[in-house]
Amino acid sequence: MSEYIPTFEHKMIDLKWQKKWYQSDLFEAEDFSEKEKFYGLVEFPYPSGTGMHVGHVRAYSSIEVIARKRRMEGYNVLFPIGFDAFGLPTENYAIKNKVHPRKVTDDNIETFTNQLKSIGFSFDFSRVVDTTDPDYYKFTQRIFLKLYEKGLAYKDKTYVNFCPSCKVVLSNEESQGGVCDRCGTKVVQKEKTVWFLKITDYADRLLNGLGNVDFNDRIKTEQREWIGKSQGASITFPVRDSDQSLDVFTTRPDTIFGATFMVIAPEHPLLEILSDRIKNRSAVRDYKEKAQTKTEFERVQLQKDKTGVRIDGIEAVNPLTDKTIPIFISDYVMMSYGTGAIMAVPAHDERDHAFAKEYDLPIVEVIKGGNVDEEAYTDTEKGELVNSGFLNGMSVKEAKKEIIAYLRKHDLGDKKNQYKMKDWAFNRQRYWGEPIPIVYCEKCGTVPVPYEDLPVTLPMVEAFEPSDEGESPLATIESFVNTTCPTCGGPAKRETDTMPQWAGSSWYFLRYVDPDNDQVIADLDKQKYWMPVDWYNGGMEHVTRHLIYSRFWNQFLYDIDEAYYEEPYQKRTSQGLILGEDGDKMSKSRGNVINPMDIINEYGADTLRTYILFIGDYEAATPWNENGVKGCRRFLDKVWRLQNNVTEQSGVTADTEILLNQTIQGVSEDIETLKFNTAIAKMMTLTNEWTSKKAVTKKEFEVLLKLLNPIAPHMTEEIWNNLGHDTWLANQPWPQHDPDKLIEDEIEIAVSINGKVRATMQMPTDSPKEKLETEALKLDNIKKYTKGKDIRKVIVVPNKLINIVV
Template sequence: MAEMYNHHTVEKKWQKIWEEEKAFQASEDYSKPKFYALVEFPYPSGQGLHVGHPRPYTALDIVSRKRRMQGYNVLFPMGWDAFGLPTENYAIKNHIHPKIVTKNNVARFKGQLQSLGYSFDWDREINTTDPDYYKWTQWIFLKLFNAGLAYKKEMPINWCTSCKVGLANEEVVNGVCERCGAPVVRKVKSEWMLKITEYADKLIKDLDDVDYIEKVKVSQKNWIGRSEGAEVDFALKDKDEKLRVYTTRPDTLFGATYMVISPEHPLIDKYKDEITNWDEIQKYREMAARKSDFERTELAKDKTGVVLGGMSAINPVNGKEIPVWISDYVLMSYGTGAIMAVPAHDTRDWEFAKKFDLPMIQVVEGKEGPVDINEAAFTDVATGKMINSEFLNGLEVTEAKEKMKDFLEEKGIGNRKVNYKLRDWVFSRQRYWGEPIPIVHCEKCGYVPLDESELPLLLPEVDSYMPTDNGESPLAAMTDWVNTTCPCCGGPAKRETDTMPQWAGSSWYFLRYTDPHNKEALASKEALKYWLPVDWYNGGMEHTTLHLLYSRFWHKFLYDQGIVPTKEPYQRRTSHGMILGENGEKMSKSRGNVVNPDDIVQAYGADTLRTYEMFIGAFDLSASWSEDGVKGCRRFLERVWKLQTIMTGEEGYSADMETKMHQTIKKVSQDFESLKYNTAIAAMMALINDFYKKNAVTKGEYKTLITLLNPVAPHITEELWQIIGGEGRVYLNTWPEYDEAKTVESTVEIAVQVNGKTRATLKIGKEDAKDDVLAKAKETIADKLEGKNIIKEIYVPGRIVNIVAK
């Protein structure tokens, strides 16, 4: 009898062997076929891994291990996205330097990942806080700056009145700071921006060339938000000033009954002395300044606003005077900061008009003709005929749009325009824990880039990394570091004290993995040409807009600069579903449903955790954790272990199992490549059932099963391989191949009926003659036919035999 499976000794043993043998090191033999598998590198928090992390890591580890056995040179790397706000906030709260916090967190994460047996090439490990890494992040920024794609702009930021620091939108909840609960106000600050909008069209168009799941492509396109419309000028009454708006529906201009501008619009301050209700306007602006952009646009259900007293605009197509309002649902950072309101055909405008009793004019007929627009919003009519629109009346919407654009251009009051929801990327943070921006400011020369030879510009060591009172980065207080000389004129200058956002290091990390120790370039041209594009990139749906968009933008820029050889960084992108608590809710400490993977590894083993996370359900869908499910996967692995007790010595497949073996190889091979890990494991479970039914498994069958299971459960399979005398290591084995002809069953089980009632089943050959099948059937149910006269014999090939008898 084989000893019981002890995961503690087996897993430690094989993890040590793999490390010593450098088992999963990518080769620099560029003549071999390559496979580059990428998972999103984690932000190493003090809490360590949660059970959601292993799901995507295990999935691509399975594919990577399989591809190595198929002869591919596999690059499957791991690193750390370690700059950013969470670490700094923790450091401030606990008075521990961010560098020490990061070092401790990385050590914990790495230990946990290694305990799960992933086949990462640890010799290529990277860390975004390493100066040898962020030197090249700074280098890319300089390339962007020199190309005119990095620039400074006055921008309103979220400012915590207690922490004295700028906050990202995500850190503002209900108008207060997420960390301390103090009020947050809007404060204008000069920010570094990256001109991602220059690449908007390419970012959409080139999605046609990559293999992304459809929902990822849709989320990218929606975030970019390309639209075709017109810019239109509304003159301010009695002033030599115009309000420019962008609209996708110029056909509805005759229905514009009021305008709305952002509370931050510069015209408000310009005409301050002429606004008759200035105090009311100022009070509203202060209220709006306490909200984030997200709260103003996404969360605002109740419309608020104030009319600009003493000011009005002129609708350019009919000359009618219309009021101008301010409302916080219009952002200065999107479009022109002003909109024309057509309440009869826009839900938001209708709600606003209803609240403030503003006029509405229907200009597009619905399917049933005119409706009562005062009773229900008659919104977004994309088809229909124009009404109440003078020269557009009777035209279909599509035709009316073009005719109105022609009219605007002929009259000089507007023009055709392609617009995007995508905004330029705010690229600076008033924080310490980030990459220093390699720019100095000279009173004479303006913003001047450092020479590339001065990189990396090191993040200085500081005793205090607390936020400052004036909204500047903590680096601003380090005068010895800040004060420098201008690279251009040699005069006095000051270093940029804002740092880069966390997104910076994660926008190009996949490139560094190809050649992580290169001192002369971000990676050699040979390595980039060989490894790019990434063959398969998996990550969460929450990163399929910003991170994916930012990294595609940087890659496309580097392609245009001749630095990388491909237009797109990733050929294939997939996403996984979340793992929920046993109660079906998202795991969180407050709900008390968090599962620590360390506990599962300790109690059941890493292979059990890996198997369970792949068996839990469809990979792209969310699934609830189940302790019983974990125990079931452990029992499955124990059944694999105990097969050695019924193993026979034959190296081949037994005749009655040959078809099943080839079917299983085919299914597992295909399912691993198509994200169907759960059904691949189910196929192996079914195969094991068959072995136990016949109470025998040949050595050849057992070795094939061990090889198929190895990518999922690598520790137990390597141990079993050694126990049964397999040659070498499983990870060096050749992936099993199937014969398509042998996947087709040569026999079939049919029902044998008497007078339409099933009395037995019979296994027959698919090619057996009818007379032979009937003879076998009658022999099988001879006792049921005793004393009866057979009237009719019916055979439906491959399905049933029915004997009609009295």
């Protein structure tokens, strides 16, 4: 027997193995290796000053375990990490503490890197990317120029959140609840001309691409709804006695005979164009002004009350009924969706119905089936068209087809798809972001910076506070703004807006494949080898923006032959939130934040890793529990102490063979389906078995060490070493179960009477049904219940149970 070994010293062991790993090339991916590749990706962190959060640990742990398992399975694994380091918190911190954001970022990245290593993550640290590195954002700028070249980047007016007191443009996060984050002043909407990316051109492809990838349904649904495709028709309504007309989008062209009025958004351009004819101009103007000052909050609150103003002097014509119909302005019609104008069919649309009731407008039923005086009838399955001329008698489906054919024939409209997704507002009026590589020349106009002049670097200046009038801080830096035109050589000014947070993260997964390339974003052969990402895990909150934006960029890059595959991510999963011990969301203000570094100090990295995976269903939110941490440490201690119980016996003992094989199978499967909690539970069961027997053979113990290694790599590597190996446990082949040794020779069969279990019996596996039945009826407790009763039916489920119906 071996000498007594104390419960392990985690600090020494953690440091020892981390040092060995990171000084070796153990986790480095090899380009073009003969082995099958596996590309596991986690969302790279924003390196904030507060350092790592337990949420980061959970987010990375899944792919971490998968990556380590894949290495043991013989894959060539790419498991990279980097930093999404441009952004407001760093900039605000820098301004407050009078340090340059470059310095803040570098410090934070260093802290973060050390923390990642102190958890023992098996990232390939030779491929780290940093979005704020000019060698990186040179390519972010290049992609922007390519988009510009293809007409997918354009400038347009928009409204930005502006604080009149701080005189600063605010992000949505900084203007929550309609007030300025720092001074509490009410935020106003300021008109500004900014860059947009035409992501709407890719709407259908982003939608269709979802058909070929393995994202869970919830993620696909959220993306689909974000894109928000609806099919319908565009229809032109002439304005009476005018050469003007109103185009509308509708999903219900079949109801056109019921269109008894029209509604346009308060910002609709027709109001300007036909301004002279409007008799109640001041009322219209008042309403428009009121609508604009309404905050989003107010608009949502007042959702049900319909308000509006009838435009006096302009009327439209329903092209199907030829009737003159009034036009209203109302804020229930948005300028930002569709054409900013609708045909109102009060009989079959709830909003139009409410509006018609409010303003006493005619409600004409065109689909039979409801009582349209009471409420809008919106069913599209059952009804039959009435009061609709040539559409009478048709179903909704038929009528849609017919009316579209009619509209097309008479040049009044056509089939049309409309999307909820809007073009991507690609701008920020702050310093710490990628400069947009555009120059404005008086003679040549908007001129892209030539590719060879990239990157347009951020000037390293002392003052980078936002300017007074909502311009980017870069606008006040003359050495940056004033430049020469790349085309004519004359004086020119640079674009001073920077790119938004989402830019750098929209293509970083490609850069990992070839992080040092200074010619292209990533070599196509390397992309062909590594891409697509086999498994991407990240937060549910990034499912719409980041995931859609990055898919858009990847598809665009594919179109211009700079990306090898059309879809970047083969599989996407999401971890659940870790809540505070009180069950609330972890936050500084609630004072319930757990610092992972404290756990590492007290219990070690392996305990932190094990606990975070054991805490509960990986994809569900679950509260932190300090006692649970202790329990996981206790489990690791037990595994450690098994070293004392290693017997001289070789091979595998007969009485744990089945359990061992079941564990191999169960753990292997559970890891693949993100059921880390049950995988760990199975290893606990095995450990408990050996602990109570006080005996385990070396061969058996080594199987457990291999299964546990991806979860608790430090301690298992140390034990592996103690057992006399001088190889990496991390490189050992993953255990395989023997399919013949999963089932016990004898199993317990439950015997129930009328569905209630009354007895159990031990029977040989695969006993014939008849045998089970006769044996069951012999049991004392069963006789008690069957005595004097008719046995009506006996149901035998082999190897499971017997149900006797009396």
